[in-house]
Amino acid sequence: MSDIVLYGMDISPPVRACLLTLRALGLAFEYKEVNLFAGEHRSPEFLQKNPQHTVPLLDDGGALIWDSHAIVCYLVDKYAKTDELYPKDLVKRAQVNQRLYFDASILFMALRNISVPYFLHNVSLVPKEKVNNVSEAYGHLETFLGESPYVTGDTLTVADLCCAATAASLAAVLDLDTVKYPKIAAWLERISKLPHYTEDNLRGANKYIGMLKGSLTIV
Ligand SMILES: N[C@@H](CCC(=O)N[C@@H](CS)C(=O)NCC(=O)O)C(=O)O
Missing domain, CATH: 3.40.30.10 (Glutaredoxin)
Structure with missing residues (x-):
């Protein structure tokens, strides 16, 4: 074991x-x-x-x-056998860290600040400002992606895995607008090709979305 x-x-x-x-x-x-x-x-x-x-x-x-x-x-x-997923190079590592802290403090928190009151205290009315935090976070992510396939450039890192796990769940509050955020849509599609993605992320994300979506009312 x-x-x-x-x-x-x-x-x-x-x-x-x-x-x-x-x-x-x-x-x-x-x-x-x-x-x-x-x-x-x-x-x-x-x-x-x-x-x-x-x-x-x-x-x-x-x-x-x-x-x-x-x-x-x-x-x-x-x-890991290589440092590709979390580079040792100081500048690259700082860039990955920045995206990780973005997920921890902005992207995931935008969702958590809505989901925890619902799951733990049955609060289904969501003030518009909280939904605005989600759309603002989508906007930052779209900007970060720029012309790159991944959130810090040409290679997949742990920042992609963290941000993607959250981003794939945001539809619980606000559907991804693929016209407004085409880079996020393409990036999520790229990440979804990872082996066992359905088992590791999609299934849980869909369950999460199913539990929240339709139960929340924006006020
Ligand atoms: N920043 C933390 C967030 C962890 C977190 O909020 N987990 C939630 C589930 S999604 C939880 O355990 N909530 C229970 C609690 O806070 O009591 C992380 O990335 O691990």
Whole structure:
């Protein structure tokens, strides 16, 4: 059995970013489902591992790491045969980090600020400003892509995996306008060609979208 254990729930975009990364690295791992709706992430056992009570959580032979962005970087640094997914070159790494922080603080947060109130507190009325945050985030992503196939240039990195896991879920709030954001559409199409993409990201994203879309009312 592998020493790597990933705790998660497949509707979670950051969990799916970790699944995509584990897959890209070809790593064997054990997946432990944490049912957030049943409050399993607030059990004493889970809180002892991650006091922030979030998934994904990685346990690598006793090393406990949470936040998907920290996890994907750690996995590449520790296990990848090359540094392509997370370059060692300082400038390239800084560019990848910038996109990772963009996902962590802007893209995913635009979604989380709507989904958490709904899932945890049944808040289905969504102020227009919160939806505007989603469209603004789409806009930034479109700009970042520029003329490049990936978010930091010519090669796929962990920043693509994190941003794509989130971007594929944004339709829960706001459908991707493919006329306004053709580069995002083409990039997601490119990412969707990754082996096992359906299993690692699409299925969970569709489940997530199905749970939210139609239940939210913009006010
Ligand atoms: N920045 C974190 C966000 C993690 C996060 O918000 N996870 C959600 C599920 S999508 C969660 O565990 N929520 C439960 C909670 O915060 O109590 C990451 O990238 O891992």
